[in-house]
Amino acid sequence: MSVGPRPDGVKGWCVADMVGKALRVLSLLGEYPDGVGLSELARRAGYPVSTTHRLLSSLQEQGFARSDPGSKRYALGLRLFELGQRVSHARGFAGVALPVLRTLTEQTGEPTLMAVLDGHEQLYVHSVQGPRQIQIRGEPGQRGPLHCTSMGKCLVAFAPERAALVESLELTALSPRTITSRADFAREIASVRARGYAVADEEHEPGIRAVGVPVLAPDGTAIAAVSTAAPAYRVTMAELEAFVPALQAAARELAASLPR
Template identity: 65%
Template sequence: MSTSTPASDMVGKALHVLTLLGERPTGVTLSELARASGFPTSTCYRLLKSLTRDSFVEFDARTKHYTLGLRVYQLGQRVSHAHGFAGVALPVMRRLAETCREAVLMSVLDGDKQLYIHHVEGPQQVSVRGEPGKHGPLHCTSMGKVLIAFAPTERREALIEGIELTALGPHSITDRAAFRTEIEQVRAEGHAIADEEHEPGIRALGVPILGPDRIAHAALSIAAPAFRMPPADLLALRPALTNAAHELAVLLPPRPF
């Protein structure tokens, strides 16, 4: 009778290893990866050997560090191209950043988080930075709020009632009833503001990129340092932000839900 690990379980472990490597772009040693994953060192080694063979992982013999390989980048680029994110979204976002002179970000709903897709820095010396490829919270960001507000009804309700309302910034909403009221207001007004809710000193204005079904296929935001962007000035940028979102709604292919 065989006692080997089922293939499906090994696939899950391999994906977990890739996820951990993605969170450590400078690389990680075998022992560090074993500790982070909770897998035996021998299991990590077998997984890394297979992933390295197929170019999903690269190994630096000098530093003994493992990093994500070019195969992962290649697949990521194909996904980005299929969704129109790179070739279509970036030119629109760059124009918006030049117009508003602040950072522009784009994200999509991914489970109970948002996945940052693109970031364009503003032209000023002090600018908000984004991290494409990373997940962020929904409840305390402008893009997260519009992604919830314009999600399909059942999913919207599940997120309003189910996501953790962690206090990440000085003005984070942590009361469930107040959060529901906030999302209802965002849906009614068509935009969301995050005023130092995710991080101190950062304000952002977000709008949905809507499909014909009025479901948000993505979100777009302008983010700026609070010292430079009073709430009234931020709201004054809404027409430019909304125009960019309307343009992207026409150009981007729809996301399946």
């Protein structure tokens, strides 16, 4: 990629533009764990096939993408896994968090999930499955909404930018019970801050309930959130809320262990 002046004399615009396009292609590749064809990827990205091919070639050279010569499909490369492992190690998620989450699941008999705030979404970093056949999953690396999940509400309620998030988050209705009123959402976040935990009663998906707590830094801001989730037919909200002391104990342990 060459760097050239724009008509107005600003340099470097071509590089910035191509980096943005490459990142978009990389993000789209993440939506196709089994790989995607060049034409489909170009259509999704909104770029010409030739441009998409050039971007993929550059990503492949650096190990961020790979292609299958037989199927001619592209997928994410192992370089991303390597970087992800480094981030996980640096944040202490793997070595510190997993034992705590496993102990919590042993206490509740239900899955334990962990997420961090990333912009206007939550990013799942861990999910420990329980002993039951039917499980609620939050696959590491996937993203979820903030306004209708217990962990999301905790991350908003204890975020430094809480007021801005309350005012700017899209309150998309994902189930009949999703909070979509700005005023109601503000009251909900205030309630979460006051009581120290959040619930989601079939707000994200019908049939799923969850309770979550923040993992707080010394300044009172959330560095993560943990939750217990279960099918609504199996667990009442009262039963889930009975797990709050165990969740808060786990959160305190994580807060003391996770690097910041």
